Amino acid sequence: MLEKIVKIENKLGLHARAAAKIVTLSSKYKSKITIFNGKKSADAKSIMKILMLSAPKGTLLKVKASGEDESKAIIELEKLINSKFKEE
Amino acid sequence: MNLYQILDEDLIFLNMTLESKKSVLEKLSKSLASKTNINEDLVFEKLYEREKLGPTALGNGVAIPHARLDNLDKINLIIIILNEGIEFDANDGDKVDLIFALLVPNCKSDDHVKVLGGITEMLDDKSIRQQIKNASSSKNLAEIIRNFDEKKQK
Numbered sequence: 001m002l003e004k005i006v007k008i009e010n011k012l013g014l015h016a017r018a019a020a021k022i023v024t025l026s027s028k029y030k031s032k033i034t035i036f037n038g039k040k041s042a043d044a045k046s047i048m049k050i051l052m053l054s055a056p057k058g059t060l061l062k063v064k065a066s067g068e069d070e071s072k073a074i075i076e077l078e079k080l081i082n083s084k085f086k087e088e
Numbered sequence: 089m090n091l092y093q094i095l096d097e098d099l100i101f102l103n104m105t106l107e108s109k110k111s112v113l114e115k116l117s118k119s120l121a122s123k124t125n126i127n128e129d130l131v132f133e134k135l136y137e138r139e140k141l142g143p144t145a146l147g148n149g150v151a152i153p154h155a156r157l158d159n160l161d162k163i164n165l166i167i168i169i170l171n172e173g174i175e176f177d178a179n180d181g182d183k184v185d186l187i188f189a190l191l192v193p194n195c196k197s198d199d200h201v202k203v204l205g206g207i208t209e210m211l212d213d214k215s216i217r218q219q220i221k222n223a224s225s226s227k228n229l230a231e232i233i234r235n236f237d238e239k240k241q242k
Contacts, residue, residue, distance in 0.1 A: 013201040016152060020142050047179075048146045048212055054205025056198035 001066040010084035013056035018085040031067025089202035092234040099166045100226035145178030154190040164191040
């Protein structure tokens with residue numbers, strides 16, 4: 001199991017299209033991936049659950065991955081979030 | 089952010105029969121235009137553009153079409169409950185019958201994400217989805233949403 005703290009830096013926060021990008025990326029991996037915002041947690045392969053995290057700009061999220069491709073999964077997710085979802 | 093706070097009973101439409109995603113977007117545009125001085129065609133264009141970037145259907149029969157607009161002074165939530173589900177390009181292939189649309193002022197990105205969080209949290213609950221489908225009036229649906237808000241705060 002691997003985990004990493006990431007910060008939402010894009011102006012719009014974790015909105016629907018950004019969440020959809022997380023789902024698309026996470027779904028490429030076999031690992032179980034969970035994203036935490038404080039006490040709330042979400043399966044990174046479900047757009048509904050990710051939106052439930054309510055994460056505006058500046059939110060710190062914890063990403064956890066466990067499975068055979070966990071390190072690749074976590075690196076790519078961190079890249080996506082740090083790239084501000086390629087929207088800015 | 090309370091959902092009940094942004095709710096407007098005039099913008100709740102129950103038992104609607106609409107045949108396509110396009111008719112839903114038209115209904116949303118018309119409803120918002122009737123409440124504000126924003127041009128109906130502009131609202132449609134913004135909603136349509138957003139759908140082209142990727143479907144706003146979230147699974148479980150739920151869709152959240154949305155757009156950011158200048159000249160809005162607050163977040164507008166428009167709810168449409170369809171008699172029969174329609175194609176909305178959902179990833180799970182399911183038809184959509186619960187539409188919770190958000191028209192958001194350009195500067196309110198944080199509130200937008202918080203309201204999305206509230207809507208998805210409510211609609212993730214199967215029993216609330218069923219209650220919403222069974223709502224007898226706009227007032228009744230507003231009550232269901234208020235109950236959800238109150239429970240969440242406890």
